[in-house]
Amino acid sequence: MNAWLIGATVLVLGLVPCAVVMLRGSVVEALVGLQMAGVLQTIVLLLLAEGFHRPPFFDLALVLALLALAGGLVFARMLERWV
């Protein structure tokens, strides 16, 4: 186990506060928690790709960052208008 994998494992623990915010907060606070979780997961994928020496896995982090942006914008627009 190298420093990259240890960092990824520690960062996964950061999802717990995000989950607490999503479960206990208002809908907008839940959106903030979701965005934070998206950033965390992107970094975890970066660390795992480097930790396992698999350069193609960096594509997963890149795609997740892109999809988190799109998903966050859609949720924000939806909260603004309908929910």
Added chain:
Amino acid sequence: MSAASIVEVVLIGFGVAVELACCVGVLVMEDAYDKLHYLGPAAIVGPFAIAVAVVVREALSQAGIKALLTAALLIVASPVLSHATARALYIRQRDHVESTSRRPG
């Protein structure tokens, strides 16, 4: 342990520490506006530190460029998302105030 390895470990530790601190900030703050402030460092400082650590190890290879690209995407996306979320919250609060002030009575 080479100097590059030490720099990698320091950058990884710094990035992870920033992310965890921002997670605690999102959890502890009471208002959604306050929570939004902690998305900034989490999406800018942390990914940049991790991407630089990847570049220190892999140089500007395929992995290094993809890591930098991912960090750049997060850095660009974070202000956009924060603005959209704050705008949604503001509009929801404004509509709530207007609907309660229009209530007869």
